[in-house]
Amino acid sequence: MAKIGWLFPGQGSQYPGMGKSLTDRYAVARLMFEEASDALGWDVLKLCAEGPSSELTDTRNAQPAILTCGVAAFRAWSEEGGLSPSAGAGHSLGEFTALASSGTIALADAVKLVRSRGELMQEAARERPGGMAAISGLPDERLETLLRQASVEHSEVVLAGINSRNQRVVSGDREALRRLEDLLSGQSVRLTPLNVSGAFHSPCMEAAASRFRGHLEACVFRESEWPVISNVTGVPHDEDPANRIRLLVSQLTEPVRWLACMETMVSLGMTHLIEAGPGRVLSRMWESFESAVGVRSLDDGLDSAVRFVTGDNDRRLGQRSDYSAFLPRCLAIAVATRNRCTDETAYRAGVIEPYRKVEKLVRQMKESGRQPTDDELRQGLEMLCSVFATKGTDQEERSYRLDRLVGETGVSDRLTIDKDSLMSKGAVAE
Numbered sequence: 001m002a003k004i005g006w007l008f009p010g011q012g013s014q015y016p017g018m019g020k021s022l023t024d025r026y027a028v029a030r031l032m033f034e035e036a037s038d039a040l041g042w043d044v045l046k047l048c049a050e051g052p053s054s055e056l057t058d059t060r061n062a063q064p065a066i067l068t069c070g071v072a073a074f075r076a077w078s079e080e081g082g083l084s085p086s087a088g089a090g091h092s093l094g095e096f097t098a099l100a101s102s103g104t105i106a107l108a109d110a111v112k113l114v115r116s117r118g119e120l121m122q123e124a125a126r127e128r129p130g131g132m133a134a135i136s137g138l139p140d141e142r143l144e145t146l147l148r149q150a151s152v153e154h155s156e157v158v159l160a161g162i163n164s165r166n167q168r169v170v171s172g173d174r175e176a177l178r179r180l181e182d183l184l185s186g187q188s189v190r191l192t193p194l195n196v197s198g199a200f201h202s203p204c205m206e207a208a209a210s211r212f213r214g215h216l217e218a219c220v221f222r223e224s225e226w227p228v229i230s231n232v233t234g235v236p237h238d239e240d241p242a243n244r245i246r247l248l249v250s251q252l253t254e255p256v257r258w259l260a261c262m263e264t265m266v267s268l269g270m271t272h273l274i275e276a277g278p279g280r281v282l283s284r285m286w287e288s289f290e291s292a293v294g295v296r297s298l299d300d301g302l303d304s305a306v307r308f309v310t311g312d313n314d315r316r317l318g319q320r321s322d323y324s325a326f327l328p329r330c331l332a333i334a335v336a337t338r339n340r341c342t343d344e345t346a347y348r349a350g351v352i353e354p355y356r357k358v359e360k361l362v363r364q365m366k367e368s369g370r371q372p373t374d375d376e377l378r379q380g381l382e383m384l385c386s387v388f389a390t391k392g393t394d395q396e397e398r399s400y401r402l403d404r405l406v407g408e409t410g411v412s413d414r415l416t417i418d419k420d421s422l423m424s425k426g427a428v429a430e
Contacts, residue, residue, distance in 0.1 A: 002309055004083055005270035007286065007295075008070045008090030008097035010256075012196075013279035014062050016051035019069045022302075023049075028079045032072035032107060036064060039108035040115060044068050059122050059197060063093050063114040070097035070277035071107055073298040077276070082306055087236065087268050089229040089261040091282060092201070093117075095251065101276070102224040104237075104244075109219050116215045117208075121198060121252070124208035130199025132160060132171040133181075136190045140339070141347055143168060150180035160201035161256040164285055165335055169194070169256070171202035201255055209252040216245045227268075234260025234336055235400055260336030262289050266329060267404035272309050274298065289332070292325065323371055326409050327362050330380035331355065333387075333401055340392035350390025354383040377411055 022029045023045060033045040047056055048065050055061055070090075078084075088098040093114060100110035135143065143159070147170065150157050157172030157180050170180065177193075184191055198204065221244055227236035232247045234257045262285070265273065273295035275283045280297040287295060296305040334355055341347045358380055365372060372380075384405075388398045406412050 002083055002271050003086040003269050004309060005265045005268070005273045006074065006085045006088035006098065006101070007273060007275040007282040008088065008094035008101070009066065009275065009277040009279055009282050010090065010092035010094045011059065011062050011066065013277060013281055014048075014056050014066050015278055016049070016053050016056060018048050018065075018278040018299075019045060019072060020049040022069075022072055022076060022298075026072075026076040026079065026302075029072035029076045032075055033068055035107050036068040036111045039111050040064060044111075059118040060115060061118075063096075063118040064111040066093060066277055067097045067100060067110055067114050068107070070094065071100050071110070073276040073302070074101040076302055077274070077298065077305070080302060080306065082302075083309060085226045085274075086270060087227045087229060087265065089265065090231075091258055092231060092251070092256050094277065094282075095228070095231050095248070097277065098228045099224075099244075102226050102228050104222055104224045104228065105219060106222075113215055113219060117212055117252075120208035120211050121200060121205060124205050125198025127207060128173065128199070128204045130171065130173045130202065130204045131177055132169055132194040132196050132199060132201075133177060134163075134190075134192045134194060135168050135170060135184075136166050138168070138184075138187075138189045139352075140168070140335075141344060141352060143170075144339075145344070146180060146183050150176050150183055152176070156203060158202050159255050160199075162259045162336065163256075164259060164288055165332070169201075171199040171204070173199065173204065201251075201253065203253055205252040209249050212252060213245065213249045216248055221245075229261045229264050231256045231258070231261065233257070233397070234264055234338075235397065236264070257336060257338065258285070259289070259332065260338075262286060263329070263332040263336045264404070266290055266293070266325075266332070267401070267408050269408045272296075274305055274309070323377065323409065323411065323414070324365065326377060326405075326411055327358055327365070327372055327380045329405060329409065330384050331358060331362065333384055333405065334358075337387060337391055337393055337397075337401075341390050346390055350386050354386045358383045374414055377415055381415075381417075 023033060036044045044065055047061060056065060088102060090098040096110055096114050099105045100107050147157055155173045155176045157170050157176035159168060160171035161169030181191060221241040223239055229236050230247045232250050232254045237244055270293055273286050273293060275297040279299060283295045283297045296308045298305055361376055
């Protein structure tokens with residue numbers, strides 16, 4: 001049976017004309033835009049469909065506009081009888097779109113929330129100017145060292161996003177970003193400044209986060225119709241409103257752990273991914289992460305996405321029945337797991353060295369086309385346990401990730417696994 005994961009894009013995906021074809025064809029999509037417009041007091045569809053681009057790009061407008069497009073696309077899908085989601089995830093702003101689509105937050109409340117969120121982010125950016133940049137080709141341990149070197153009191157740059165296995169996003173005060181750029185000068189590292197108005201997902205947003213809490217506390221949270229994955233943890237939200245509020249506040253100052261969110265989608269056994277909202281940014285990210293599971297953007301047409309999901313999936317499921325994806329998934333979990341270790345020697349011994357050994361195995365298997373041996377499967381598990389221990393991962397997250405990894409891959413059919421021993425020592429039974 002198909003299991004559908006939904007992806008909801010963040011700010012930057014907007015473009016003049018978005019939502020027009022959807023609302024031209026589907027009455028329920030028009031109703032979503034009307035509801036959002038009534039809540040905000042201005043015509044959301046007119047801005048989305050006609051622009052101008054300068055107004056649509058304004059953070060205060062872009063956030064509710066993108067959210068409305070995503071919810072409208074999802075409601076049109078549901079109206080046409082599309083299969084229900086098994087889980088959803090959104091990139092930054094997109095997490096609110098996912099929550100609204102899942103019924104956790106009413107659309108009228110959601111657009112007002114993100115409108116306030118955008119205003120507070122812009123205000124914080126004026127109080128503490130900063131920027132963001134994407135970095136590719138730099139090992140995590142080296143990046144962490146450079147970030148510390150570039151940061152001084154009241155002027156810092158931090159990790160703000162883990163978008164893929166190779167790309168990281170950094171964010172911080174302008175002078176700190178310049179110092180980081182100077183440190184990278186002459187190295188074979190690609191640093192690309194992002195066209196944003198502030199240092200989002202960094203301590204520069206602490207004032208916005210503090211003020212945003214009050215807006216969230218005034219909001220009514222309902223039980224979700226399907227799980228929504230948190231950017232902060234990379235695992236689904238629970239149903240406790242206090243925990244939701246804590247994570248959504250933290251999201252403004254914490255990195256977007258998108259790689260962890262995608263890894264969770266895989267571990268949940270998704271057979272298809274749908275991107276709902278303007279653009280195809282998240283579709284491209286997914287394709288570079290897990291090409292064995294297909295993805296479609298509703299921007300390419302709802303009919304096409306429905307055919308994609310309801311079509312013959314036997315070949316794709318057959319590809320997922322072997323064990324060739326197990327070690328790459330172990331590597332993805334290792335990269336996506338939050339690091340709390342500041343000891344570089346311990347980090348190298350407990351994370352880098354075991355990771356590189358498994359990475360080498362994966363390269364060898366790809367070149368030869370062979371399946372992993374039982375010993376190699378054990379090595380992947382033991383590498384993960386070493387990473388968890390070194391990075392200081394709490395027991396709840398360890399258990400969640402290991403249960404999903406073992407259960408969804410069926411590796412327990414080949415290995416006898418002592419979970420208690422695995423959690424405490426990283427040992428796998430013979």
